[in-house]
Amino acid sequence: MTGDGTVGKALDVLDQVASYGRPVRFATLLADSAYPKATLYRLLQTLTNQNMLEYDAEHQTYAPGMRLVRLAHRAWTQSSLAPIARAHLDRLSAEVQHTVHLAQLDNAQVLYVDKRNAAQPVEMFSDAGKVGPAYCTGVGKAMLAFLPTADREKALAQQSFHRFTEQTYTTTAALAAELDAIRDRGYAFDREEHEPGIICIAQPILTENARVLGALSVTGSTQKITLEELERLAPQLARTAAAIAADAQDWRFPDMKLQRTGT
Amino acid sequence: MTGDGTVGKALDVLDQVASYGRPVRFATLLADSAYPKATLYRLLQTLTNQNMLEYDAEHQTYAPGMRLVRLAHRAWTQSSLAPIARAHLDRLSAEVQHTVHLAQLDNAQVLYVDKRNAAQPVEMFSDAGKVGPAYCTGVGKAMLAFLPTADREKALAQQSFHRFTEQTYTTTAALAAELDAIRDRGYAFDREEHEPGIICIAQPILTENARVLGALSVTGSTQKITLEELERLAPQLARTAAAIAADAQDWRFPDMKLQRTGT
DNA sequence: AAAGTGGTTCCAATATTTGGAACATAGTTT
DNA sequence: AAACTATGTTCCAAATATTGGAACCACTTT
Numbered sequence: 001m002t003g004d005g006t007v008g009k010a011l012d013v014l015d016q017v018a019s020y021g022r023p024v025r026f027a028t029l030l031a032d033s034a035y036p037k038a039t040l041y042r043l044l045q046t047l048t049n050q051n052m053l054e055y056d057a058e059h060q061t062y063a064p065g066m067r068l069v070r071l072a073h074r075a076w077t078q079s080s081l082a083p084i085a086r087a088h089l090d091r092l093s094a095e096v097q098h099t100v101h102l103a104q105l106d107n108a109q110v111l112y113v114d115k116r117n118a119a120q121p122v123e124m125f126s127d128a129g130k131v132g133p134a135y136c137t138g139v140g141k142a143m144l145a146f147l148p149t150a151d152r153e154k155a156l157a158q159q160s161f162h163r164f165t166e167q168t169y170t171t172t173a174a175l176a177a178e179l180d181a182i183r184d185r186g187y188a189f190d191r192e193e194h195e196p197g198i199i200c201i202a203q204p205i206l207t208e209n210a211r212v213l214g215a216l217s218v219t220g221s222t223q224k225i226t227l228e229e230l231e232r233l234a235p236q237l238a239r240t241a242a243a244i245a246a247d248a249q250d251w252r253f254p255d256m257k258l259q260r261t262g263t
Numbered sequence: 264m265t266g267d268g269t270v271g272k273a274l275d276v277l278d279q280v281a282s283y284g285r286p287v288r289f290a291t292l293l294a295d296s297a298y299p300k301a302t303l304y305r306l307l308q309t310l311t312n313q314n315m316l317e318y319d320a321e322h323q324t325y326a327p328g329m330r331l332v333r334l335a336h337r338a339w340t341q342s343s344l345a346p347i348a349r350a351h352l353d354r355l356s357a358e359v360q361h362t363v364h365l366a367q368l369d370n371a372q373v374l375y376v377d378k379r380n381a382a383q384p385v386e387m388f389s390d391a392g393k394v395g396p397a398y399c400t401g402v403g404k405a406m407l408a409f410l411p412t413a414d415r416e417k418a419l420a421q422q423s424f425h426r427f428t429e430q431t432y433t434t435t436a437a438l439a440a441e442l443d444a445i446r447d448r449g450y451a452f453d454r455e456e457h458e459p460g461i462i463c464i465a466q467p468i469l470t471e472n473a474r475v476l477g478a479l480s481v482t483g484s485t486q487k488i489t490l491e492e493l494e495r496l497a498p499q500l501a502r503t504a505a506a507i508a509a510d511a512q513d514w515r516f517p518d519m520k521l522q523r524t525g526t
Numbered sequence: 527a528a529a530g531t532g533g534t535t536c537c538a539a540t541a542t543t544t545g546g547a548a549c550a551t552a553g554t555t556t
Numbered sequence: 557a558a559a560c561t562a563t564g565t566t567c568c569a570a571a572t573a574t575t576g577g578a579a580c581c582a583c584t585t586t
Binding site: 005006035036037038039042 | 573574575576577578
Binding site for chain 2: 005015021023050073078079106107111113130
């Protein structure tokens with residue numbers, strides 16, 4: 001499934017460790033692992049002295065390491081839309097006075113890369129890095145809808161279709177129809193499909209040649225806002241998305257001739 | 264130097280890619296790399312299809328991938344002090360009305376894991392994940408000072424001693440003396456050692472058995488505050504640090520018997 | 527003191543990685 | 557249009573790292 005030799009296995013293990021929400025012991029990992037004792041042991045050691053994991057000698061537990069945070073900072077800074085979109089999100093959130101999300105696709109899942117909370121100040125990492133389902137969130141559907149057919153098929157096949165609420169689309173067919181509608185309309189809604197009482201409008205962020213960069217959304221609770229009111233924000237969302245896409249375009253130049261090495 | 268077989272090399276390459284502040288081409292990487300063409304090529308491929316790197320086919324460039332952001336979220340949530348310290352930082356920053364930093368040691372460097380900016384709302388990832396020198400920042404020195412002798416020696420050996428300002432300590436000996444003073448006093452100052460006009464007071468966060476968990480600091484510009492005024496905040500800093508340490512203590516339990524697998 | 531649990535180390539068989547060199551594919555120059 | 561050049565990609569036998577069953581060690585429990 002994972003492949004890619006030792007490196008793939010090591011990253012597998014890394015994911016596994018990260019997946020428990022707290023430090024884990026060797027035995028726990030072993031029980032859940034596909035790898036034999038000695039192999040797992042060595043992988044953990046390698047990752048630990050690479051600082052990808054942290055080992056707590058006292059409790060004999062492994063936890064994801066700080067090197068990841070350092071690396072992710074770089075990833076976030078240069079390959080996420082977040083730094084480019086920041087100013088635009090600030091403005092949008094100030095204008096609409098609702099929670100704004102910025103997301104990208106990662107492996108057929110939604111990865112939130114930034115957030116503005118109208119009420120309280122931002123919550124840092126607590127949200128950047130979070131993942132969510134693609135088939136039942138506004139941003140997820142907005143992105144899926146504009147994917148090239150082949151990619152969309154692939155992504156659809158990877159959805160797990162858990163019925164979170166009454167409204168959740170739980171079949172590929174139903175979702176596909178919804179995606180077509182979104183494609184026509186230009187933006188997506190989340191009609192309490194993921195969480196009861198939570199609705200949103202989401203807009204894809206597309207390049208000139210229609211490649212999906214990400215999506216942004218405005219979220220509200222049904223007690224405070226209606227779908228119709230959200231829909232009225234569509235032009236503002238579209239404008240913001242376009243502005244972000246334009247900025248991204250300028251940003252994405254390669255380095256080209258720069259490096260030099262002696263004979 | 265790096266060791267750890269293929270995995271080590273792959274992570275090396277990952278670091279390398281991250282270290283350029285923007286997408287890089289194969290040739291650039293090759294020129295700077297210790298690995299031969301074919302090897303580097305395969306490592307990049309592996310990392311790419313593991314989503315640790317992202318490859319832009321159009322520009323033929325590599326950039327750190329989104330999987331890192333996902334992993335780092337986990338790392339930040341469970342092995343950094345940040346989630347535990349959040350409430351305490353909020354309070355402290357509200358009280359002192361100055362910028363507050365929370366940092367941990369990563370590989371003899373300072374890794375900032377959270378920040379409160381008195382003036383404007385938080386800046387997300389833009390600061391969490393940032394690294395800085397240990398020998399010339401308040402938090403860095405506060406942590407170094409309370410490290411067990413062996414660890415401290417090792418960390419000192421890894422410092423690079425760039426003279427950022429007139430005040431920067433540039434020798435191991437000078438720094439060692441400063442660290443002793445800090446140890447006696449209980450907290451550290453940054454007397455414009457890293458950036459002219461910027462001063463701070465920093466307090467280590469220690470466990471019951473004096474293990475260094477991290478450090479926190481209050482920073483100000485010389486135009487707005489003096490060292491003496493900062494020093495008056497010491498008790499508040501100490502209280503906050505103690506509270507964080509106490510919370511961390513409770514948090515850090517291992518999982519213990521929980522997992523089960525059928526025979 | 528014997529049995530059990532959880533973690534660490536060994537080592538020969540095996541599968542992977544290695545890297546020099548050849549190959550492919552634009553893009554440029556003569 | 558042919559020769560040249562700069563990049564990126566693929567090959568393959570030799571060198572090397574990974575593998576995992578089993579033995580071992582250090583504690584804790586019965």
